[in-house]
Amino acid sequence: MKTREDLEKAIQKLEKTTQKVLETRGYGEESRKLRILSEILREQLKNEDARYSTRSVR
Amino acid sequence: MKTLVIQLARFGDIFQSWPTLKALEDQGELHLLVRESFKDATIGLSDSITVHTMDSKIFLESVLVNQDLDQGLDRLNDFLNRMDFENFDRVVNLSFSPLSSELTAHFESKGAQVAGYTRHSDGFLNLAGDATAFFYAQVGVDRPNRFHLVDIFSMVADVELKPQSRWVGGFPRFSQVPVSPYVVLHVGASDLGKTYSTDQLKNLIQVFLQNRRENLVLIGTKKERTLSQSALPLLGTDRVWDLTGETQISDLFSIIEHSEFFMGCDSSPLQVASLLNKPILNFNNQHVNSYETGPFSQNWMVAPLEDLTELSVEKFQSWMAGIFAPRPRPLPSTDLSDTLWQMIESVYLGKSYPQKVLRQTVVHITELLEELPKVYVASDLPEDPIHQRILSQFEVLIERMEKEDPIVGVLIRWFNAERIRIPPGSLESVKESSRSKLNDFFMILSDWSQTLGKGVQFLDESPELLDHLGNIIKNFRFFNLPIAMEELEQLLCHLPTDAKLNPIKERLGQALRVPDYSLLADVLEYDLRPSLERPSEIVES
Numbered sequence: 001m002k003t004r005e006d007l008e009k010a011i012q013k014l015e016k017t018t019q020k021v022l023e024t025r026g027y028g029e030e031s032r033k034l035r036i037l038s039e040i041l042r043e044q045l046k047n048e049d050a051r052y053s054t055r056s057v058r
Numbered sequence: 059m060k061t062l063v064i065q066l067a068r069f070g071d072i073f074q075s076w077p078t079l080k081a082l083e084d085q086g087e088l089h090l091l092v093r094e095s096f097k098d099a100t101i102g103l104s105d106s107i108t109v110h111t112m113d114s115k116i117f118l119e120s121v122l123v124n125q126d127l128d129q130g131l132d133r134l135n136d137f138l139n140r141m142d143f144e145n146f147d148r149v150v151n152l153s154f155s156p157l158s159s160e161l162t163a164h165f166e167s168k169g170a171q172v173a174g175y176t177r178h179s180d181g182f183l184n185l186a187g188d189a190t191a192f193f194y195a196q197v198g199v200d201r202p203n204r205f206h207l208v209d210i211f212s213m214v215a216d217v218e219l220k221p222q223s224r225w226v227g228g229f230p231r232f233s234q235v236p237v238s239p240y241v242v243l244h245v246g247a248s249d250l251g252k253t254y255s256t257d258q259l260k261n262l263i264q265v266f267l268q269n270r271r272e273n274l275v276l277i278g279t280k281k282e283r284t285l286s287q288s289a290l291p292l293l294g295t296d297r298v299w300d301l302t303g304e305t306q307i308s309d310l311f312s313i314i315e316h317s318e319f320f321m322g323c324d325s326s327p328l329q330v331a332s333l334l335n336k337p338i339l340n341f342n343n344q345h346v347n348s349y350e351t352g353p354f355s356q357n358w359m360v361a362p363l364e365d366l367t368e369l370s371v372e373k374f375q376s377w378m379a380g381i382f383a384p385r386p387r388p389l390p391s392t393d394l395s396d397t398l399w400q401m402i403e404s405v406y407l408g409k410s411y412p413q414k415v416l417r418q419t420v421v422h423i424t425e426l427l428e429e430l431p432k433v434y435v436a437s438d439l440p441e442d443p444i445h446q447r448i449l450s451q452f453e454v455l456i457e458r459m460e461k462e463d464p465i466v467g468v469l470i471r472w473f474n475a476e477r478i479r480i481p482p483g484s485l486e487s488v489k490e491s492s493r494s495k496l497n498d499f500f501m502i503l504s505d506w507s508q509t510l511g512k513g514v515q516f517l518d519e520s521p522e523l524l525d526h527l528g529n530i531i532k533n534f535r536f537f538n539l540p541i542a543m544e545e546l547e548q549l550l551c552h553l554p555t556d557a558k559l560n561p562i563k564e565r566l567g568q569a570l571r572v573p574d575y576s577l578l579a580d581v582l583e584y585d586l587r588p589s590l591e592r593p594s595e596i597v598e599s
Contacts, residue, residue: 010122017127027181029167032160037130039157047232
């Protein structure tokens with residue numbers, strides 16, 4: 001059975017991979033799919049009804 | 059036009075999307091994406107809507123259990139390819155989450171027009187549409203929104219909700235309910251904090267059985283059965299049918315449609331009852347915004363959950379009168395919440411600015427009007443270190459103000475949402491867009507301060523009479539009669555002797571003679587309060 005700690009480690013690992021792709025190839029299909037998987041994992045931390053969003057203001 | 063609606067939230071959100079879905083059906087082929095675990099909330103939708111499901115479990119299994127990222131990506135590719143095959147012209151995201159924003163961005167990259175949360179080409183959040191920007195800024199926990207989610211969804215999708223799309227019907231009768239008239243009581247709620255205690259449930263059922271002739275049908279999930287079963291033995295009646303744990307969510311339409319009315323806390327059965335346009339008695343706690351997620355049928359009443367702790371017959375009868383009244387009673391509000399809503403209406407709908415504000419609001423407006431011109435200049439050359447300091451101090455300033463001042467907070471969140479909508483581009487185009495938003499911010503503040511200059515009133519300095527009046531109204535509404543009568547007596551002694559108040563005093567006297575305490579509270583709230591707030595006018599009921 002996977003614990004919260006396992007989940008957090010998996011998220012971190014996935015986000016590292018995503019970050020590498022973003023740095024080398026920018027935001028596109030590949031990084032988007034990685035982010036989709038990251039968000040699916042991250043939702044398990046908050047229960048499958050996340051109503052937050054990342055905020056970035058220019 | 060082929061449209062995909064993305065609704066990845068829970069049962070209640072899917073049900074609240076139904077009116078928008080029905081309205082979109084007229085525009086062409088319609089598809090809906092929901093999570094596998096909530097797909098039962100689509101049973102009962104028109105057969106012409108194609109439902110797709112996303113099962114998070116298969117991705118979690120790959121990445122988390124099998125620790126195989128490539129397998130996870132392959133499975134995701136399969137899912138996205140199946141969806142891409144449909145070649146959607148338009149995607150409406152009603153989910154407002156990071157996950158759904160990435161999915162929407164995927165479809166946008168394939169050429170679909172989008173509405174709702176998506177991403178800019180550089181991966182940052184984008185708010186596609188004014189209604190989406192409104193949702194981001196003003197909807198959610200501790201936010202002052204008063205639009206119902208049903209209407210917000212329709213605004214995001216840019217459809218008009220006519221009555222025929224707002225409600226549904228025509229479901230067959232459920233075989234396990236009584237033939238004679240019955241009322242449905244949902245014994246649970248969507249979250250633990252929103253539901254009844256055993257005593258509250260027992261009190262409600264007891265008073266219902268004493269005062270109504272209908273049978274009572276209890277619904278809820280298996281885990282809510284312990285709550286219903288703990289209350290029933292205390293009552294000893296065969297008029298209560300306990301169906302908790304014995305129905306599927308899709309059965310609710312059949313059960314609730316043929317009931318006389320529905321009672322329950324904030325939950326998906328409440329949304330089903332609303333979709334069926336049943337009269338509703340909704341119990342809520344202070345953390346739920348009933349404007350946003352409460353009942354949306356034509357007849358309803360919202361009552362505080364805590365009132366069930368000591369429930370009198372009079373209070374129950376007042377609720378019954380409320381749910382069958384020609385129009386729903388206004389939801390509880392405060393001067394501050396009314397002001398916040400007025401602020402929202404002024405920023406988003408062009409209505410007049412609030413003139414009743416907090417003392418600190420005036421200070422904050424002045425401060426912003428001083429700072430914004432400097433920020434505007436600094437934005438033209440953000441590389442300059444002095445300008446960078448001005449810009450970062452400005453961000454700190456508005457972050458602080460948003461936390462301290464809920465009224466200015468409405469405007470700051472509007473401003474932030476507008477800045478999020480700025481797409482990536484050349485430095486010049488981004489600067490120009492940012493300065494345009496700063497200018498809009500300044501113009502709104504400037505107009506508002508002119509309005510305040512003509513006659514500001516302060517929320518945090520109300521006359522003594524109005525302080526007492528609020529408490530008296532509350533005590534009459536909640537039938538705390540000894541306290542209410544004593545306070546009313548004191549109030550009447552201190553009322554101005556203005557003859558213009560005589561008709562109001564006469565109406566108070568009439569209500570006392572019946573006695574009709576609900577009417578009394580109404581006269582105090584809708585006749586006397588406005589007269590004390592605006593002594594130059596008399597409010598006629």
